[in-house]
Amino acid sequence: MHAFDILGDPVRRRILELLADGERTSGAITDVIRAEFAISQPAVSQHLRVLRDSGFASVRAEGARRFYAVEPAPLSEVDAWLDRFRRFWEQRLDALGTELARGRCARPPRAGGEPARQAGSGTDTGKTDPSSTEA
Amino acid sequence: MHAFDILGDPVRRRILELLADGERTSGAITDVIRAEFAISQPAVSQHLRVLRDSGFASVRAEGARRFYAVEPAPLSEVDAWLDRFRRFWEQRLDALGTELARGRCARPPRAGGEPARQAGSGTDTGKTDPSSTEA
DNA sequence: CCAGGATATCAGTGTTGACTTATATAAGTA
DNA sequence: TACTTATATAAGTCAACACTGATATCCTGG
Numbered sequence: 001m002h003a004f005d006i007l008g009d010p011v012r013r014r015i016l017e018l019l020a021d022g023e024r025t026s027g028a029i030t031d032v033i034r035a036e037f038a039i040s041q042p043a044v045s046q047h048l049r050v051l052r053d054s055g056f057a058s059v060r061a062e063g064a065r066r067f068y069a070v071e072p073a074p075l076s077e078v079d080a081w082l083d084r085f086r087r088f089w090e091q092r093l094d095a096l097g098t099e100l101a102r103g104r105c106a107r108p109p110r111a112g113g114e115p116a117r118q119a120g121s122g123t124d125t126g127k128t129d130p131s132s133t134e135a
Numbered sequence: 136m137h138a139f140d141i142l143g144d145p146v147r148r149r150i151l152e153l154l155a156d157g158e159r160t161s162g163a164i165t166d167v168i169r170a171e172f173a174i175s176q177p178a179v180s181q182h183l184r185v186l187r188d189s190g191f192a193s194v195r196a197e198g199a200r201r202f203y204a205v206e207p208a209p210l211s212e213v214d215a216w217l218d219r220f221r222r223f224w225e226q227r228l229d230a231l232g233t234e235l236a237r238g239r240c241a242r243p244p245r246a247g248g249e250p251a252r253q254a255g256s257g258t259d260t261g262k263t264d265p266s267s268t269e270a
Numbered sequence: 271c272c273a274g275g276a277t278a279t280c281a282g283t284g285t286t287g288a289c290t291t292a293t294a295t296a297a298g299t300a
Numbered sequence: 301t302a303c304t305t306a307t308a309t310a311a312g313t314c315a316a317c318a319c320t321g322a323t324a325t326c327c328t329g330g
Contacts, residue, residue, distance in 0.1 A: 001287095002143065002145065004139055004143040004148070005143040005287095007139040007143075008137065008139040008140040008142075009287095009288080010137065013139070013216075016220070017219065020219045020220055025306085025307095026306075026307060026308090027305090027306060030306095030307090039288090039289070039290090040289075040290065040291085041306095041307080041308095042289085042290080042291085042292095042307095042308080042309080042310095043289055043290080045307065045308055045309085046288075046289085046308090046309090048307095048308090049309090063296095063297060063298075063306090064296065064297040064298065064305070064306045064307075065297095065306070065307085066306080066307065066308090070220060070223060072220060072223035072224045073224075075217060075220045075223070075224075076223075076224045078217065079214070079217050079221070079224075081148075082210060082213065082214050082217075084152065084155045085151070085155055085205060085207060085210045086214070088205060088207035088210070088211075089207045089208075089210075089211045089214075144317095144318080160276085160277095161276075161277060161278090162276060162277080165276095165277090174318085174319070174320090175319075175320060176276095176277080176278095177277095177278080177279080177319085177320075177321080177322095178318070178319055178320075180277065180278055180279080181278090181279090181318075181319085182318090183277095183278090184278080198276090198326095198327060198328075199275070199276050199277075199326065199327040199328070200276070200277085200327095201276085201277065201278090
């Protein structure tokens with residue numbers, strides 16, 4: 001299963017959001033998810049398994065509890081894939097766009113860059129619809 | 136369909152990779168995809184439709200040809216979602232990690248931050264497996 | 271106008287994955 | 301040891317989605 005497939009599920013995204021604030025037990029995660037998505041405990045456990053198997057989360061056993069934590073490597077890979085598109089919205093940074101307020105910063109021009117061709121019909125709409133973190 | 140679901144499909148990811156180099160006609164995209172994935176023309180067209188409908192790509196008609204181009208907004212949103220995890224691999228930047236060579240840069244600490252709790256069992260493996268861009 | 275190329279849509283099919291209930295395993299507790 | 305809590309696994313069901321073949325639409329050139 002590809003990294004983007006893992007992140008395609010809203011429950012798994014929410015679990016990772018929870019883990020972003022620090023490690024949590026399976027039970028604590030299950031409580032939150034069950035309240036927000038109304039699914040069963042096994043369903044949550046299966047999502048945790050997927051996150052484990054795909055390397056997005058790691059587990060630490062302490063007695064009967066399992067503490068889950070974010071594992072950054074796959075997320076970093078996703079971020080790396082986005083690199084090739086970043087110029088599409090970061091080029092506006094030169095004009096002091098709002099991205100700077102969101103905490104991004106301009107990249108130094110890469111030394112041995114690719115051909116890069118033309119910049120593709122720059123349909124610069126500037127639309128930034130923040131309809132995320134559903135449910 | 137959520138942005139991550141759109142990116143979950145390898146064909147759609149590949150199409151976006153092609154568009155990252157500049158706009159392309161439906162036919163040109165279809166040729167490459169058919170060669171790499173062995174799927175039919177309607178299949179490619181349906182993927183293009185999904186990319187259109189979800190805002191990842193825009194179309195420009197020129198005679199009978201349709202020129203597709205990357206539309207950055209949804210990709211930027213995906214990138215924004217990753218923000219909350221970025222510290223997990225960027226904190227190593229202070230130690231001059233390899234990320235810097237990849238063109239990233241450290242963020243200035245955000246002003247009104249969240250609780251942030253503990254940093255979650257920092258299992259800092261340093262593993263950076265670059266097994267991406269399959270097929 | 272008609273043939274042919276470029277692209278999209280339609281209807282149907284198969285596979286995958288997320289869910290359910292039931293149950294297993296392991297660890298605390300009395 | 302027996303009971304309960306914490307978590308995982310198993311087996312089966314159902315819906316979503318990606319594909320195919322057929323066909324429609326729109327352009328262009330003879």
